[in-house]
Amino acid sequence: MVPSPRCNVAPIELQVTSHFVYLHGTLQLLEKKILSDLMKAKNENTQNFQSLVNEVNSNLQQIKNIIQESVVAKEPGNLDKIDVAEITRKLLEVENYPCHLISNEINSTESLIRFDVNDTFLELLENHCELEIQDTSHYKSSKD
Numbered sequence: 001m002v003p004s005p006r007c008n009v010a011p012i013e014l015q016v017t018s019h020f021v022y023l024h025g026t027l028q029l030l031e032k033k034i035l036s037d038l039m040k041a042k043n044e045n046t047q048n049f050q051s052l053v054n055e056v057n058s059n060l061q062q063i064k065n066i067i068q069e070s071v072v073a074k075e076p077g078n079l080d081k082i083d084v085a086e087i088t089r090k091l092l093e094v095e096n097y098p099c100h101l102i103s104n105e106i107n108s109t110e111s112l113i114r115f116d117v118n119d120t121f122l123e124l125l126e127n128h129c130e131l132e133i134q135d136t137s138h139y140k141s142s143k144d
Contacts, residue, residue, distance in 0.1 A: 012131075019129065034115075041113055052101060059097040066090045 070091065073082040 016131070023125075038113065056099055056101055059094070059099050063094050063097060063099060066094055 066087070069082075069087055072078055073084060073087050
């Protein structure tokens with residue numbers, strides 16, 4: 001009668017599977033955090049840009065309004081009804097308002113956000129564990 005081979009590898013299979021499930025989960029959590037940080041930076045950049053657009057639009061509207069007041073004030077029939085000194089003060093006030101959006105190429109997204117990968121990590125990952133299998137068998141042939 002030939003005995004059946006006894007090699008219970010189930011506990012080792014469970015250890016291997018559990019370990020790689022843990023690694024996979026850890027990498028997924030890291031990916032999620034990095035992508036979340038990236039989206040946060042993107043949203044902040046968008047909000048900052050929108051804030052600047054709103055500021056410039058508001059400034060342009062104020063400039064447009066004071067120019068309209070000035071046009072009305074220069075008409076001969078309105079000179080005695082409108083305070084020219086007040087309009088002049090308003091014109092001087094808006095003189096230095098920012099009214100242009102200029103791209104700052106030095107601080108582009110590519111230079112502000114980088115994704116660096118430590119390539120030595122992959123080598124460490126590939127070699128961080130090993131399976132040792134003994135060459136000796138529990139069986140041998142015998143003439144008895």
